[in-house]
Amino acid sequence: MKNLLTIAIIFALAACDTAVDPDTQTSIGTGLPAVTEDTCNASQYAALIGEDATTLERVLLLGQVRVIRQNQADTMDFRPERINFNVGSDNRIRSTSCS
Template sequence: MERRAGSFAVFGLLALLAACAPGTAPTPPGPAIPAVEDDTCGAAPYARLIGQDATALERELIMRQVRVIRPGMVVTMDFSAQRINFEIDDNNRIARIYCG
């Protein structure tokens, strides 16, 4: 019985590690920028950055919470209506900007 409990513990640990593996965070669906009524984080002024290289963010002064999400990056599911999320695609371009 003790051996069986140990194997369940190992299985549970492996399942937990798999859940945290890179590339498991789903990309939230939606438009490239939030709709006006959903723009709680003030993302609209940064719409011009969509399609630009991610290094364009280095030249921006953004005085609020910001999160840059790269391909395969593990992202927490916490929601902050004031935070701007910049989603970077596989070509290192800004693909989407959204609040959360």
């Protein structure tokens, strides 16, 4: 009986895990892309990391863009084509991401 309960718990925990397809880097079963997927081409702006946020005024950014400053509230809506620029308290670009 104890072995049966252990097996049931293992299967229940395995069902909660989200698998990632190694070929496409997308989550299997959720419909949401994996975190590592660059759906908005944010990687092309990696050279801006460490630059002052005013640099964004001189860069042609086509599409949806969001600048998120430290301690600023932002929406939780998922838009894979939107580029996020995360700016620190020193007004420097800390990272880029898609959502």
